[in-house]
Each structure stands twice: as structure tokens, then as C-alpha cells.
Amino acid sequence: MQTTLTQTRETAQRIPPIHPLWLRITHWLNAFAALILMLSGWRIYDASPVFPGIVIPTSITLGGWLGGALQWHFAAMWLLVFNGIVYLALNLASGRFLAKFFPLSPRAVLHDLIAALTGKLSHADLRQYNAVQKLAYLFVVIDLIVLVLSGLAIWKSVQFPLLREMMGGYDRARVVHFGAMALMAAFVVVHVAMVALVPRSLLTMLRGR
């Protein structure tokens, strides 16, 4: 009995989890912050829509009124930014970033996309991202960075002149912020759909294996 337990523990130690603990924590904190920011952001957007034809039903927004939505938005932004810094720093320092996401070529993306659409893409090894996954995750990381930078340009358009000009001025920064949000929302829809198709991937993001 004693031996079996020790053996099991040794085996568990030898095989590292598919997702290390720090990755699982930063993933869920990021998901929580992004959700709060998106729902409260919709309420803020509605106060003065950038695109008059696009209004988001207030029933699916967060905050109750503009003031409340702003409070949620400017609270969750700290979580998103600091959690994002921890995620990027640990990813780069541990070498996980290079190992997981590269090499990545357009040809591989096309190949895996066709395989996925014809139902031939293997999900046997969740340790290995396929090329479409690599592209999607890299994309959402960059999109979140654009969201933070355009958000800063809107929030502090006077204090960060370089950022403001990079976005093409205060008004255009709002368009960039909205566009990046829409792309993030599209990612979330696809991401959640994929998790529903391969439920095991949800387990690995929760318990690591």
C-alpha cells in the first residue's frame, strides 16, 4: 500500500501538468476581468454610442447606470492589467511562450484549419496546441494589449499624448477600443464553442491534467 502510494506520487511528479497552476490561475482571473470589462463597457458605450446604429440592450450590461458601469470598468481594469503582466512575465521567463506558440506558419494554420473543418483534427494530446489554436491564443493576447492601450488613450488622453496620437486621436481611440472589444467577443464565442466540442480541455484548464 505504502509503495503504491509513493509510486503514484512519483509518477504524478514526473509528469508535469498540461497547464501549470500559475497559468490556470491567470487564465481564470483574466476571463473574470475581461467579462466584467466587456459587460460594463457595453453600458458605458450605450451612454454615447460610437456607431449610432449599434446599441447594446441594457439588460445584458453591468453597472445599472453609467456611473456604476464606470466603477466596475475602472476596478476590473487593474485586475486585467496586473494579471496580464504576471501572465506574460511567467510565460516568457519559463520559456512556455516560445515552446507552446512557435514555430507557427500560415501553411500550418491553413492545414489545421482545413483538418478542423473536415473533422480530422486530432485532440488526443492536449499538451500540444494545433496551429489554429496557437494563432487564436496569440491573437487574443495581442487584442487584449490593444484593448488596454486604447483604453488608456481614452481614459488619459491628455496625460499619454503618444498613445493618443498612436490611436489617431481621442475619438478614434474609442473606435479602436470598440473594434478590439468586438474581436475579443468573437474570440470568446469561438473559444467557448471549441471547449464545448472538446470538454476535456475545460478539465485540464481547471485541474491541470
Place this chain on the structure above:
Amino acid sequence: MNTNDRKIMKLDRASILADARRELDMPSRRLFGKRMLTLGGLSLLTGCSITDEDSVNTFLTAVSRLNDRAQALLFDPKRFAPTYTEAQLTRPFPFNAYYGIDDVPHVDGGDYRLKVSGLVTGKRVWTLPELYALPHAEQITRHICVEGWSAIGRWGGTPFSEFLRRVGADTTAKYVGFRCADDYYESIDMPTALHPQTLLTFEYDGERLPAKYGYPMKLRMPTKLGYKNPKHIVEMFVTNTYPGGYWVDQGYNWFGGS
């Protein structure tokens, strides 16, 4: 120590007490860490009513106070808001208030007196001709509303820092507060009050400031959001006691910088 010094010390003690009492009323800072941990679980448990939860509101208010301090740190007194050309003016410049345009207050310029109070040593009552005689400055700047829209306007008046020096304001005090003819009230931090672009405005687009834009005067700050710019000002005071503001007391962020 002369009488004057003693008086100022007394005022400071009173405002420190007021600040401390406010903090005790809002024990949010102590609960800050705890709320951070429980916010996630709470939001999942309470579903749609999360914004009505007292503890969540306390937490969000505490973060808003934290954001005041973060913005005060980010604020660079030498950083100028961008200025624009006449061709870029937004016409017509939008009217905006917490009431409709029909309820804009009527202020009689002849009877008008601006009252200055609090931590000032100089002239405390000003007529409009006296104010109009002060050094003149103009700016074409962007007004950014908390709602997200923005509009470019041309404003004329006197630099506020210059006015504060003229009334002998204690510029080491924390706040300048404003009371307005439309029952609006607002307060700002001293560094912003002293910013070179903060303008006590008597004119819009080269004309006497019309009632809809805040006759007889508006404090124009291109470094702050629209709601921080009080109109129809009738009284201002320099103080170390946090005065709040019309929207701020309902949940808008106090610093409201851009």
C-alpha cells in the same frame, strides 16, 4: 505664533477630523483585501443583483478612491491638453447639464457678486466688471464628456492660477470647491486648479458666455472630464475638507481627469 497662524491650524485640525470621520463611516479600506477575494464568488452567487449589493458598492467606491490617487500621480502639471484651430471647432457646441435647456438659470449680471471664501486672505467679493478687467487668455480645447462624446470649443477668460494668487488663496490647501446658480456643486484638486490651462471663463467663441454654457462664468479645465467643469459659478472656496460634487456624490469618479 500670530493669530492668523493659529486660525489656520484650527481649520486644519477641523478638516483632518472631518476626513477621519468620513473614513470611519466608510470602513472600505480595511475590507479592501477581503472584498478582492470574495468579489468573484459573490458575483456568481448573486446573479443579476450584484450592483445592488452593499458590500460590492463599498468595494467599488474604495477602488474609485484608489483611482483618485492613481490619477493624481499620473497628472503632470506641465502636460498640456492639445489645442486646435478655429476650423476644427464643433458647431453648434452641445448643451449639456443635469436638466434640460429650458431650465437654464437666469443670472442678473448687474446684481451678480462672486463670493470667495475659505483659506484666502484677499478680496472676497467680486463684481463682473472687476473680473472682466483681469488678464485675458484664450484657448481652443476639447471638452470630453464622461459619456464618451467630445466637442471642441473656444473659451476666453482669465487663468485660474492667476486669480487664486490675486485672492491670496492658500495654494498648499487640497481642494477648491464651487457652488453654482443651478444648484450644481463641484470640487477639484489644487494641482489642477493651478494648471496653466485651467481658465475662469467669461466668453465663448469671442462672445459673452451665453446662459446655456454657464453665464456668467464657467471653470474650464481641458485636463478634466466635462462634469468637473462647473458653470454659473456664484461661490468658490479653498479648503482642506473634501467637498464632493453633484455627480461625484452619486458615483462618478472624483478626480475625473483625462
